[in-house]
Amino acid sequence: MGGPLLELRGISKRFAGVAALSGVDFSLRAGEVHGLVGENGAGKSTLMKIIAGVHAEYEGEMRLDGRPVHFRSARDARDAGIGMVHQELSTVPELSVAENVLLGAQPTRMGVVSWRRMRAQAQQQLDAFGIHVDPRVPVGSLPLGLQQMVELARVLLSGARIIILDEPTSALSPPEVERLFALLARLRDTGRSTVFISHFLDDVLRVSDEVTVFRNGHLVESARAAVVDKPWLIERMVGAGHERLGESHAGNMLLGERSNAPVVLEAEALAVPGLFEDVSLAVRAGEILGIYGFMGSGQLELARALSGKLPLGGGVVRVDGRTARLRGGTPAAKRAGIAFVPESRRAMLFALEPVYRNISIAILERIGRILLRPREERRIAEGHVQSLGIRPPLVDRPVGQLSGGNQQKVALARWLTHLPRVLLLSEPTRGMDVGAKDDVVRIVRGLRDAGIGIVVVSSEPETVLSLADRILVMRRGAVTREFAGETVSKDRLLAAA
Amino acid sequence: MTISVAVPSRDSLGARLRGQLRNLAPLVTLVALVALFSSTSPSFATLANLSNVLQQVSITAIIAVGLTYVILCAEIDLSVASVANATGILVAFLTVQDASVNIPNLPLPGALAIAGGLLGCLALGAVTAFGVTRIGIPSFIMTLAMLQIGNGICALLVRGQIAYSVPPVLLTLGAGSIGPVPWIVVVAALVLLAGHLVLTYTRFGRYIYMVGGNREAAEHSGVGVKAVVGAALLICALCSGVAGMLGVAYFGSAQQNQFDNYLLDAISAVVVGGTSLFGGQGGIGNTIVGLLVLGVLNNGLDHVRMDSFLKILIRGLVLLLALVVNVYAQRLRAKYRSAV
Numbered sequence: 001m002g003g004p005l006l007e008l009r010g011i012s013k014r015f016a017g018v019a020a021l022s023g024v025d026f027s028l029r030a031g032e033v034h035g036l037v038g039e040n041g042a043g044k045s046t047l048m049k050i051i052a053g054v055h056a057e058y059e060g061e062m063r064l065d066g067r068p069v070h071f072r073s074a075r076d077a078r079d080a081g082i083g084m085v086h087q088e089l090s091t092v093p094e095l096s097v098a099e100n101v102l103l104g105a106q107p108t109r110m111g112v113v114s115w116r117r118m119r120a121q122a123q124q125q126l127d128a129f130g131i132h133v134d135p136r137v138p139v140g141s142l143p144l145g146l147q148q149m150v151e152l153a154r155v156l157l158s159g160a161r162i163i164i165l166d167e168p169t170s171a172l173s174p175p176e177v178e179r180l181f182a183l184l185a186r187l188r189d190t191g192r193s194t195v196f197i198s199h200f201l202d203d204v205l206r207v208s209d210e211v212t213v214f215r216n217g218h219l220v221e222s223a224r225a226a227v228v229d230k231p232w233l234i235e236r237m238v239g240a241g242h243e244r245l246g247e248s249h250a251g252n253m254l255l256g257e258r259s260n261a262p263v264v265l266e267a268e269a270l271a272v273p274g275l276f277e278d279v280s281l282a283v284r285a286g287e288i289l290g291i292y293g294f295m296g297s298g299q300l301e302l303a304r305a306l307s308g309k310l311p312l313g314g315g316v317v318r319v320d321g322r323t324a325r326l327r328g329g330t331p332a333a334k335r336a337g338i339a340f341v342p343e344s345r346r347a348m349l350f351a352l353e354p355v356y357r358n359i360s361i362a363i364l365e366r367i368g369r370i371l372l373r374p375r376e377e378r379r380i381a382e383g384h385v386q387s388l389g390i391r392p393p394l395v396d397r398p399v400g401q402l403s404g405g406n407q408q409k410v411a412l413a414r415w416l417t418h419l420p421r422v423l424l425l426s427e428p429t430r431g432m433d434v435g436a437k438d439d440v441v442r443i444v445r446g447l448r449d450a451g452i453g454i455v456v457v458s459s460e461p462e463t464v465l466s467l468a469d470r471i472l473v474m475r476r477g478a479v480t481r482e483f484a485g486e487t488v489s490k491d492r493l494l495a496a497a
Numbered sequence: 498m499t500i501s502v503a504v505p506s507r508d509s510l511g512a513r514l515r516g517q518l519r520n521l522a523p524l525v526t527l528v529a530l531v532a533l534f535s536s537t538s539p540s541f542a543t544l545a546n547l548s549n550v551l552q553q554v555s556i557t558a559i560i561a562v563g564l565t566y567v568i569l570c571a572e573i574d575l576s577v578a579s580v581a582n583a584t585g586i587l588v589a590f591l592t593v594q595d596a597s598v599n600i601p602n603l604p605l606p607g608a609l610a611i612a613g614g615l616l617g618c619l620a621l622g623a624v625t626a627f628g629v630t631r632i633g634i635p636s637f638i639m640t641l642a643m644l645q646i647g648n649g650i651c652a653l654l655v656r657g658q659i660a661y662s663v664p665p666v667l668l669t670l671g672a673g674s675i676g677p678v679p680w681i682v683v684v685a686a687l688v689l690l691a692g693h694l695v696l697t698y699t700r701f702g703r704y705i706y707m708v709g710g711n712r713e714a715a716e717h718s719g720v721g722v723k724a725v726v727g728a729a730l731l732i733c734a735l736c737s738g739v740a741g742m743l744g745v746a747y748f749g750s751a752q753q754n755q756f757d758n759y760l761l762d763a764i765s766a767v768v769v770g771g772t773s774l775f776g777g778q779g780g781i782g783n784t785i786v787g788l789l790v791l792g793v794l795n796n797g798l799d800h801v802r803m804d805s806f807l808k809i810l811i812r813g814l815v816l817l818l819a820l821v822v823n824v825y826a827q828r829l830r831a832k833y834r835s836a837v
């Protein structure tokens with residue numbers, strides 16, 4: 001490997017006067033996979049957005065192939081051979097899969113987009129990546145995981161020399177992750193460089209040649225991945241003097257016995273044609289039911305159907321023994337006592353609205369039937385911001401300016417003031433750092449102990465294992481297995497899926 | 498882990514101004530236009546002319562209030578002028594007309610005629626709301642159909658004729674004045690005020706902004722998105738109806754196509770004022786500025802004695818400019834988006 005392909009010196013970036021990055025020196029060699037880790041809000045995404053031309057205003061200098069560069073737009077960066085997969089998807093939901101894969105590089109014949117060639121080319125790229133979807137359907141109609149795959153395909157196969165992946169695996173299930181890693185290895189062999197940001201430290205150590213730790217806007221340390229281990233990373237991420245959590249959930253988990261508290265949520269023979277069939281389940285008060293399945297197994301859709309978002313094709317849902325009329329959509333589900341936190345932040349937050357309004361939106365009617373009481377809204381929000389450790393603790397900030405993990409906490413805070421009977425959580429720890437994940441586990445357990453029924457759906461074994469008291473496994477739209485009162489490990493869970 | 502978060506120091510002035518582009522651009526335009534016309538025409542900056550400008554924008558203002566609600570929800574209503582026209586004609590149809598007017602009408606007492614007009618516009622609004630929220634027809638198309646339906650109702654009721662009489666209350670509110678102040682200006686001001694108060698201080702108003710800001714997120718928070726959008730469309734139809742009834746009194750007659758200019762005027766006022774076409778940003782304050790920009794422009798161009806055909810083109814250019822600013826402001830907003 002030669003000298004640095006990309007070199008950044010003294011990079012600083014402020015948002016509204018608050019430093020997001022301070023004097024960062026970072027370099028990337030040709031043909032290396034460079035892992036980036038750090039807590040939520042450490043500045044990882046910000047640095048990468050500078051490299052990818054998204055943030056054009058910053059201090060410091062950047063050199064590509066030894067020549068100084070300053071990208072003014074994402075397009076500049078793309079032209080220089082830099083491609084980025086953003087933490088939050090940047091696919092265009094309305095466009096077809098094919099258009100998204102070839103976004104900005106549509107094949108044309110005499111200036112006119114050639115649809116047939118575009119479809120064929122997209123299909124070829126998707127096949128190469130092992131994704132089997134019809135290139136004609138709109139991306140927005142696919143589950144989040146597949147959307148993420150489509151976006152990955154676009155950037156990985158775009159021919160970029162430097163590929164930045166910001167938490168690319170957060171919505172993927174293990175087989176897709178493996179496929180991605182295999183592809184990264186192939187790209188490395190062809191001399192391409194990759195930056196890989198993830199909160200899954202094991203993955204980072206496995207695929208990276210070099211790892212760099214960020215904390216609080218500073219680059220703490222870089223090292224060869226081969227000579228460091230997970231505790232080394234965590235120590236630097238969290239900072240000196242904090243002996244925080246090792247890994248609690250990688251090993252075996254002993255699930256509790258089936259409880260005999262009253263059933264709060266009961267679903268019978270639920271079906272949505274094409275997504276899942278004949279799913280029945282019951283959740284008791286003070287119980288966390290985990291539903292695990294590979295991406296596309298129907299568990300995310302099941303949660304959406306229970307929330308009233310996706311119309312049910314058949315079946316009955318009862319809350320506290322009363323039938324919930326979910327035909328009325330999410331307001332009806334809310335009245336019945338069902339609350340939902342979806343997996344996509346884009347689908348649950350109002351980016352431009354301040355944090356307090358994002359929290360109060362679900363409980364406005366309880367604060368005042370007709371008139372708003374902003375002071376009360378702020379007071380409630382401040383309480384949650386404190387107790388959940390949301391940073392920065394400013395309730396008047398637009399939520400779009402918070403880092404990914406902090407946004408997730410805001411979305412959760414929405415349901416904490418007036419507890420629902422049933423809380424549905426879809427991928428609740430997606431994109432969170434180790435510390436924040438533990439916070440979420442703590443919060444959710446607290447809610448369970450307060451006596452509500454909780455359903456956690458995920459395609460991440462760790463999430464389900466760390467939270468659930470009982471686990472259902474779904475495969476291809478059906479429940480195939482239940483684990484209760486026994487010891488489960490990641491291996492057994494994967495084997496059942 | 499403890500992180501000391503610095504209290505955010507002030508943004509750079511440039512950054513703050515850019516963030517406020519949506520609100521500042523219309524104000525700057527207004528000030529510039531007033532300055533321009535005041536310096537080129539002595540008759541422009543007079544009290545009497547101020548009263549003129551206000552009177553000229555009053556009917557547009559009433560329609561624009563309803564339209565602001567709809568646009569804040571990221572929907573559109575193209576039927577406003579047509580609903581106004583139909584409602585105005587309906588009220589005239591329900592009023593005793595002069596013997597010379599040969600319309601087979603259905604005279605009722607004044608209060609009932611007005612009630613009939615209100616019910617009429619609400620019924621049209623309800624059909625629009627049903628089509629958009631229940632059947633799922635895009636509002637752009639649904640209200641285009643409603644535009645035609647409204648025109649059809651007008652045609653059937655007056656059959657090419659002109660009616661002149663409306664109930665006396667409407668006559669006072671539409672064409673009378675208290676002292677030097679025309680009633681219609683007072684009514685428009687009250688409608689604007691009510692519209693502002695509801696948007697800013699009520700739960701419903703907050704829902705309007707949230708639904709426009711991110712419809713899916715609103716739905717996931719248990720907000721009845723369909724009910725909110727439906728209510729906005731109903732409010733818009735009601736405002737159009739009120740404007741239509743007062744307009745008939747203001748014009749002194751009820752006939753077909755007399756409101757045709759008001760569709761473009763009302764949309765222009767909302768958009769020129771800076772309310773986002775993509776929903777969630779803006780408000781009645783913006784609409785007021787937009788109304789004044791349009792009012793001053795129209796009125797001022799008369800004062801500088803300009804080719805009236807050129808005037809039409811100039812208005813088109815101003816609207817185009819406003820659209821550019823609107824979309825540009827949206828792009829700045831999208832920068833935040835990238836973080837969510």
Ligand SMILES: Nc1ncnc2c1ncn2[C@@H]1O[C@H](COP(=O)(O)OP(=O)(O)OP(=O)(O)O)[C@@H](O)[C@H]1O
Pocket residue numbers: 015016019020038039040041042043044045046047087391392400401402403404405406431433832833836
């Ligand atoms: N557009 C923005 N406006 C204002 N502040 C921002 C903006 N984007 C990021 N920040 C702030 O900059 C800091 C760094 O955020 P960044 O997104 O880089 O964190 P991160 O390391 O990617 O975290 P995560 O793991 O949660 O994604 C955070 O404090 C965040 O609130």
Ligand SMILES: [Mg+2]
Pocket residue numbers: 044045046087166403404
């Ligand atoms: Mg990030």
